[in-house]
Amino acid sequence: MPKITYITYDKQSHTVEVQNGLTVMEGAVQNDIPGIDADCGGGMACATCHVYVKEDWFNKLPKKEDGEEDMLDMAFEPKFNSRLSCQLIVSNELDGLVVDIPSKQT
Amino acid sequence: MIKTDALIIGAGPTGLFTAHQLKLIGLDCEVVDNLDKIGGQCIELYPDKPIYDIPAVPECTGEELTNNLIKQLKPFDIKFHLGERVDEVKKDNGNWIVKTNNGKSFSTPNVIIAGGVGSFEPRKFPPKECEKFENKSLFYSVQDKKVFEGKTVSIFGGGDSALDWAVELSKISKVNLIHRRDEFRGAQATLNKVKELNSAGKINLSTKYQLVSVNGSNKIESIDIKNDDGETKNLKTDYVLGFFGLIMQLGPIANWGLNIDKKTIEVDTEKFETNQKGIYAVGDICKYPGKLKLILSGFHEGALAARACFKLARPNEKYRFEFTTSSKTIKDRLGIKGD
Numbered sequence: 001m002p003k004i005t006y007i008t009y010d011k012q013s014h015t016v017e018v019q020n021g022l023t024v025m026e027g028a029v030q031n032d033i034p035g036i037d038a039d040c041g042g043g044m045a046c047a048t049c050h051v052y053v054k055e056d057w058f059n060k061l062p063k064k065e066d067g068e069e070d071m072l073d074m075a076f077e078p079k080f081n082s083r084l085s086c087q088l089i090v091s092n093e094l095d096g097l098v099v100d101i102p103s104k105q106t
Numbered sequence: 107m108i109k110t111d112a113l114i115i116g117a118g119p120t121g122l123f124t125a126h127q128l129k130l131i132g133l134d135c136e137v138v139d140n141l142d143k144i145g146g147q148c149i150e151l152y153p154d155k156p157i158y159d160i161p162a163v164p165e166c167t168g169e170e171l172t173n174n175l176i177k178q179l180k181p182f183d184i185k186f187h188l189g190e191r192v193d194e195v196k197k198d199n200g201n202w203i204v205k206t207n208n209g210k211s212f213s214t215p216n217v218i219i220a221g222g223v224g225s226f227e228p229r230k231f232p233p234k235e236c237e238k239f240e241n242k243s244l245f246y247s248v249q250d251k252k253v254f255e256g257k258t259v260s261i262f263g264g265g266d267s268a269l270d271w272a273v274e275l276s277k278i279s280k281v282n283l284i285h286r287r288d289e290f291r292g293a294q295a296t297l298n299k300v301k302e303l304n305s306a307g308k309i310n311l312s313t314k315y316q317l318v319s320v321n322g323s324n325k326i327e328s329i330d331i332k333n334d335d336g337e338t339k340n341l342k343t344d345y346v347l348g349f350f351g352l353i354m355q356l357g358p359i360a361n362w363g364l365n366i367d368k369k370t371i372e373v374d375t376e377k378f379e380t381n382q383k384g385i386y387a388v389g390d391i392c393k394y395p396g397k398l399k400l401i402l403s404g405f406h407e408g409a410l411a412a413r414a415c416f417k418l419a420r421p422n423e424k425y426r427f428e429f430t431t432s433s434k435t436i437k438d439r440l441g442i443k444g445d
Contacts, residue, residue: 037369039223039353039354040147040151040223041399043151043152043155045147045151045152046151046353046354047353048353069287069289070264070265070291073263073264073265073285073286073287073291073350073351074229074350074351074353076229076232077232077316078286078316079334080334104232106229106230106353106355
């Protein structure tokens with residue numbers, strides 16, 4: 001299974017195995033990784049599963065849909081490498097992905 | 107003080123159907139919601155998105171579902187208190203005294219929390235110092251545009267609210283419009299107007315910038331904004347407006363002495379009662395073994411919580427289970443004539 005690393009705001013690193021087909025958001029929620037709220041449950045409607053993707057990974061990911069960029073307008077401190085983790089689907093290509101969790105989701 | 111058999115907090119699908127169930131068994135209820143409209147997440151987050159798992163409804167949008175639930179409540183006289191947030195719930199002689207942020211108070215034996223993921227609140231600016239200017243020279247909505255007359259207003263956001271207010275206020279104020287990227291998600295016609303006003307020098311547009319700090323002692327004097335390349339600009343401004351949409355916050359519910367785990371309230375599965383007698387939680391906000399965050403689960407939970415309310419609201423009467431197909435009493439309540 002692909003390994004995904006989540007780095008929380010207090011610099012704690014959590015590496016977990018996430019099944020192919022799940023989202024990076026679901027991987028965090030199922031493994032009790034703090035800092036990803038996912039209030040709307042993956043509907044791209046709330047921007048509370050916001051993460052920063054490590055630069056070398058950012059360009060390898062499938063591009064954002066329009067709705068995702070619109071939601072990111074509402075995220076807490078969005079940056080150029082911001083993504084909504086509910087839109088990142090885990091696959092073998094994403095093995096080793098590292099994401100930083102922002103200080104807050106709202 | 108408004109007296110009622112049950113107070114429902116939250117006018118989303120679960121709250122609405124719970125109201126229906128209460129009225130059907132002959133109890134009064136009132137509904138409070140922090141949004142200014144009925145429908146909860148269905149209307150605020152996904153009014154146009156189709157839902158496919160409502161029993162016997164193959165497909166409907168959040169808005170259609172809401173409208174049908176409102177229609178189902180039509181036979182009943184239910185008072186909705188919209189745009190009000192419940193701030194306080196306190197015990198008083200066997201009844202709960204519930205107070206809203208607008209100063210309304212209720213006395214009821216039953217409080218049903220159908221609050222979804224909490225109340226919708228405006229999303230706020232990240233810098234800490236914004237708090238001290240909030241509602242004085244920094245706002246997340248406009249109450250009275252006259253205060254901005256002849257002043258400089260800096261508006262943040264890329265949606266319709268930000269664009270509409272930029273256009274509107276440019277008639278009476280000096281407007282800065284700041285957005286984190288070049289693309290806007292507001293209506294194209296308004297965007298064209300903004301660009302026109304920008305060329306005419308009526309709106310000062312800064313894209314790819316975000317707020318880093320707000321400066322001033324009693325009132326805002328200027329703001330610093332920064333772009334992705336790290337360049338900072340200082341803008342003189344009297345007022346700051348932020349339009350980043352709404353976010354759900356558990357808010358005051360956290361202070362009512364309930365067992366809360368990860369923004370959800372623990373309940374039993376007989377009455378959907380919390381650790382406090384007479385306070386129930388139904389829908390997305392409740393938690394029990396096997397809980398599914400589905401609208402249909404909320405309907406079931408509301409139906410059972412309503413029956414539990416009967417015992418506290420009518421302690422001297424015995425609840426009798428009846429079907430809507432056959433009960434004369436229920437048909438009377440629904441205003442259905444004949445058989």
